[in-house]
Every structure is written in C-alpha cells, then in structure tokens.
Amino acid sequence: MATAYDIAVKQAEPEQDSPAPFVVVEKVYKSFDGHRVLNGISLRVDQGETLAVLGRSGTGKSVLLRLIIGLDTPDSGAIRIHGQAIAGLALDRMGEIRKKMGFVFQQAALYDSLSVQENVAFPLEHHRRDMSKSERTDRVRQLLAEVGLDGDIDKMPSDISGGMQKRVGLARALALEPEILLLDEPTAGLDPISSAEIDELILKLQRERRMASVVVTHDLHSARTIAGRLALLNEGDVVIEGTFEDLQQSEIGFVKEFLKQS
Ligand SMILES: Nc1ncnc2c1ncn2[C@@H]1O[C@H](COP(=O)(O)OP(=O)(O)OP(=O)(O)O)[C@@H](O)[C@H]1O
Ligand SMILES: [Mg+2]
Numbered sequence: 001m002a003t004a005y006d007i008a009v010k011q012a013e014p015e016q017d018s019p020a021p022f023v024v025v026e027k028v029y030k031s032f033d034g035h036r037v038l039n040g041i042s043l044r045v046d047q048g049e050t051l052a053v054l055g056r057s058g059t060g061k062s063v064l065l066r067l068i069i070g071l072d073t074p075d076s077g078a079i080r081i082h083g084q085a086i087a088g089l090a091l092d093r094m095g096e097i098r099k100k101m102g103f104v105f106q107q108a109a110l111y112d113s114l115s116v117q118e119n120v121a122f123p124l125e126h127h128r129r130d131m132s133k134s135e136r137t138d139r140v141r142q143l144l145a146e147v148g149l150d151g152d153i154d155k156m157p158s159d160i161s162g163g164m165q166k167r168v169g170l171a172r173a174l175a176l177e178p179e180i181l182l183l184d185e186p187t188a189g190l191d192p193i194s195s196a197e198i199d200e201l202i203l204k205l206q207r208e209r210r211m212a213s214v215v216v217t218h219d220l221h222s223a224r225t226i227a228g229r230l231a232l233l234n235e236g237d238v239v240i241e242g243t244f245e246d247l248q249q250s251e252i253g254f255v256k257e258f259l260k261q262s
Contacts, residue, residue: 021046022180022212023068028077030063037063039236040077047179050206050213052227054220054258059233061216062106065182068214069103070094081180099127102173102211103182109169110157116168117153120144123175143171147201163194170201174209181205181213187222199225220262232258 023045030038037060045051053061066072068079070086078085081097089097110119117140124136131139144150147167157165166186173181186202187195199222206213206226217223223230224244231241232255240247240255247255 022082023214024078024080024083025064025068026078026080028064028067028074028079030060030067030072030074036236038067038074041233041236041238042077043231043238043241045180045212045214047212048206048210049229050202050215050227052223052230053214053216053233054218054223054230055233056218056258060236061218061233062184064233065103065184065214065216068182069101070098099176100178101180101182102176102178104166104169104173104184104186106184106188106216110165110172112157114157115153116149116155116157116160117141117144119157119168120171120175123172127176139175140171143174144168146174146205147171161194163190163198166190166198167201170198170205174205177209179211181211183213183215185217185219186215187217187219195219195222196225198222202226218262220259 021044025041025043027040027042028038029036029040041064043051053064055061063072067074070079073087078087080086081100084097086094086097111122114122120140120143121136124131124139128136141150141153144153147170149164149167149171152160152164157168160168170186183202187198190198202213202215203226205211215223215226229242230244230247232239232247234254240250240252247259250256
C-alpha cells in the first residue's frame with residue numbers, strides 16, 4: 001500500500017505525460033519611460049501548440065516576443081522556457097536556450113548583403129561548427145526546399161518578393177531545429193494569396209516538427225487558420241484567451257468590436 005511518503009514523493013515528481021509547458025509568461029509587467037505596455041500578463045504554450053497573440057498596433061505584441069526571446073527583460077514577473085526562468089541567466093546558458101528558439105522578426109530582417117542561401121546558412125555557420133561545409137550546404141538546400149525556395153538560392157533579398165523574404169526568414173529560423181518558433185506578423189504586408197501560402201507553410205511545419213509556436217498577428221483570419229488558441233491583448237492585458245469559437249461567443253465589448261473590425 002502506498003504510504004503518505006510515497007504519495008508525497010509521487011506528487012513532487014513531474015508527471016511523465018504532462019511535461020512543463022515550453023513557454024510560460026507569468027504576470028509580466030513592462031513599461032518604457034513610465035508608459036505601461038504590459039500589465040501583468042500570463043500565458044503558456046505547450047509542445048506542438050500554436051498560440052496566436054492578437055491585438056491592435058502598439059499593444060505590446062512585439063515587446064512580448066522580445067521578452068520571450070530574452071532580448072529584453074520584464075520589470076517584474078517571469079518568462080520560463082522549459083520551466084527555467086530566463087531572467088538573470090548567464091550568457092552561455094541563455095545562448096543554449098536561445099538556440100532552441102527560432103524567431104522571425106516583424107520585418108523579415110534578412111542580411112541585405114548576403115544571398116538567400118547565405119542568409120539561411122548564417123546560424124549554421126555560427127552554431128554548428130561540427131557540421132562540414134558540404135553538410136551545411138545540404139542542410140540549407142533542404143531548408144529552402146521546405147519553404148518552397150529551392151530555385152532561388154543565389155538571389156539577393158532585394159531581388160525577391162516580400163512573401164519570399166518571409167519564407168527565407170522562416171527557413172533561417174528553422175536552421176537550428178528549434179523547439180520553439182516565434183513569428184512576429186508573418187503575413188503582414190502580403191497580399192491575401194501570399195498570406196494564405198505562408199499560413200499553409202506554417203501549418204505544414206507544425207505538422208512535421210511539433211514545435212511550440214507563438215505567432216503575433218493582427219490578422220484574425222491567419223490566427224484562426226494556424227493557431228489552436230488565441231490571446232487578444234489590449235492596453236497591456238489579455239482581454240480573452242481561448243479558441244476562435246470562444247472569441248466568437250464572448251460577450252466582452254472589446255472582443256466583439258475586434259472581431260467585427262477584423
Ligand atoms: N525599446 C523601446 N523603447 C521605448 N518604447 C518602446 C520600446 N519598444 C516598444 N516600445 C513601445 O511599446 C509599445 C508597444 O510596442 P510594440 O512594438 O510591442 O507594439 P505591437 O503590438 O507590436 O504593434 P504593431 O502591431 O504595430 O507591430 C509602443 O507604444 C512602443 O512605442
Ligand atoms: Mg509589432
């Protein structure tokens with residue numbers, strides 16, 4: 001028979017089938033120059049799950065992503081990656097954690113002077129010195145094929161469309177096989193067909209890789225397509241978090257208004 005001690009030990013052990021969520025945002029506050037941007041928000045993302053973060057311009061969506069990546073620190077609260085709080089981590093430990101994260105910034109932020117394939121090779125050259133040059137070249141080709149750009153590897157960023165640049169950004173973000181993918185406005189500035197193609201691509205990547213993803217967007221259609229759970233931010237708070245149907249059924253005025261305008 002299990003003793004109280006056995007039960008206490010069992011309770012203290014992490015459950016095998018419910019590991020710590022990949023990303024936890026815990027009561028995070030962030031202000032700039034006395035202006036409160038994030039007002040104690042909490043969110044989590046599990047393996048294989050995509051969370052869409054929605055909200056109007058200036059609500060702190062990009063700030064939130066920068067905090068998750070560790071490019072900035074919360075004033076209070078915590079960001080945990082695999083259960084590990086990232087604030088105050090030594091640089092080498094943070095570097096290890098960041099290697100598990102792939103991110104695509106709001107502007108695709110490619111290196112203008114590097115070709116498509118050189119852009120994608122960049123993280124491999126810096127972090128995968130164990131790979132030979134030919135292994136890296138193969139890997140870059142494979143990544144570019146995965147995003148449908150195998151015919152454009154020698155082009156320069158200025159010679160390809162915005163949608164293609166986003167794809168290159170995605171391929172580069174996937175180079176180190178991240179467990180967590182963070183995308184800031186992956187479809188912004190694209191026409192509806194290119195947006196739908198990017199959504200399809202994100203869905204395909206999720207099926208194949210089972211990453212935890214956070215996608216920041218103000219495109220409700222895209223959010224609905226790619227994410228199982230949506231969080232709507234306003235004035236630093238999470239107004240609602242749930243499925244698209246939860247949002248549709250909400251009686252909260254701001255949610256109704258947001259859905260109507262989107
Ligand atoms: N480094 C910074 N210094 C000062 N203010 C900042 C900084 N970063 C962000 N802000 C401010 O924080 C607020 C939120 O910015 P953020 O870029 O997160 O908005 P967003 O929700 O991503 O908007 P958009 O949809 O337009 O991309 C804005 O008022 C912005 O000016
Ligand atoms: Mg933004």
